Amino acid sequence: MGIAERVTSGDIRAVARLIRDIDDKVPGAREVLKDLYPSTGRAYVVGITGAPGVGKSTLVDQMVTHLRKAGKTVGVLAVDPTSPFSGGAILGDRVRMQRHSMDEGVFIRSMATRGYFGGLTQSTRSAIDVLDAMGKDYVIVETVGVGQDEVDIVQSAHTTIIMLIPGMGDDIQALKAGILEVGDIFVINKADREGADRTVSDIRLMIEMDEKRYRNGWKPPILTAQAVSDIGIEEILDEIEKHHKYLTSSPRRQSRVMYEKARNDLVEMIKDRIVHEVLEDIIHSGEFEEVLQLIVERKIDPYTACDTIVSTRLRSGSK
């Protein structure tokens, strides 16, 4: 049986191997992804993002439990260095996560590789495709919520949840700078802490100031939760389902959403491919080291050096 077939039949070892190959950019992995593509497009993808310490992993853990009780299968991708899923967090958290490790209906994987060539966004998108093709009903992607990479990653999701905790004044400021607009649902976790009401009203004000959202037709709900005590999880799952229905209720909206998602995915994929192919080729060329030496000796400026190196790599028509 080929790897693609093994993946679609739910073979966990084949899936794990393929995701690792994607992360490592093993050339054959790409061919498998092509074969898998017809089997994708069925999973519902939920992105969860927020600063370190807001409780993303705890929420994901509870969501997995609730979804499993409802008979759904779940894939989890952790692209968060602080996540117990990705092995980054304190031991207690990591042990807690293992309660799902014996459940065949759950597949958890961390996306960790970051090198010269970047590509974390792209490999995460491909890993979503794999879990989708594997037959998971839900794929949950967890990322730490600062930086453009995280915004790019959560844009692969159908529904994006932004998590905060009470008293994060500065972080709300950070949200403003880019990630607010990608939030479909806001969750204030650790809502028993002082200042929860204030955080809810701050977020509400920010959403109301963002007029575009109203024209869009979906006003992001703001929920409170105490994930560690299993409080508020059903409400979050209900809102995800409502957002899902909203996206699919009108054929026109659905096709626009699909088009936007396909466009983002294709741009990211092209970007990743160009950088990977061309840059790797350049760095391993003798020309690169020669030019670098000239820069260090200040015999050439890096801008001119860059122009020279790049121009020989691109077809003249694409200048």
Place this chain on the structure above:
Amino acid sequence: MGIAERVTSGDIRAVARLIRDIDDKVPGAREVLKDLYPSTGRAYVVGITGAPGVGKSTLVDQMVTHLRKAGKTVGVLAVDPTSPFSGGAILGDRVRMQRHSMDEGVFIRSMATRGYFGGLTQSTRSAIDVLDAMGKDYVIVETVGVGQDEVDIVQSAHTTIIMLIPGMGDDIQALKAGILEVGDIFVINKADREGADRTVSDIRLMIEMDEKRYRNGWKPPILTAQAVSDIGIEEILDEIEKHHKYLTSSPRRQSRVMYEKARNDLVEMIKDRIVHEVLEDIIHSGEFEEVLQLIVERKIDPYTACDTIVSTRLRSGSK
């Protein structure tokens, strides 16, 4: 007088205009950077990074005051959405910053643009060159410290300061995942808060576990500060000076540092250029929209689509 000459003679309006053009990727800006290059290489570049709310801008503000008192000129680049320098933070902070706005020895600029093409790292590097060529003794780059972009940016610095505040357990975990290794100096700000000693010992333990640092010869000091009350600033400036001396004390070390920096800079510049040129060309082509439509209709998979589009853009030799 040409723009390059106006910049090197310290013309603030020419500098501001050039940095804006760099951010906007105006083609002519690149030619000016080439002309400026011989005037660069003199400024000492300090990177400051840390999570939102640790007090980066307050520290930068105090450092500027101290450096000015010592007769040094300073350029500040804020690439942090939460920074008052970049206009992201609460009003009080922003007003506080303005005390330097009438001082000709200080030039403050935010780097804010982030689009499809990325490039924030590259435009920040170029802006450092501009402030360097302008004749600033110090260039301080402030970034919010999570994500690969920030790591890339602070690698342009000669000395990188990682800021934390007491009680950031989760954030220390996050640091482990990548940014710890780029820290030359650690500053625990708001050190009057409970848990400062614990944070200091946590960081010390992490540094001591990182053996590579010892072989390297520079063991990062861990300082405490209360930037808002102007406590600990001189000690930080002293350690920056010590690190500077360390870098330049041996010719071999100095040339290795220069080589590493030139290499990182060139790789980033090439990456940025490739993505910008090729991706822009692709997105504006009719082929892109055609292929996108085929993906949405699921008549072609995005991986094959990407291969097709990219292969026509690259010279056959660079496959």
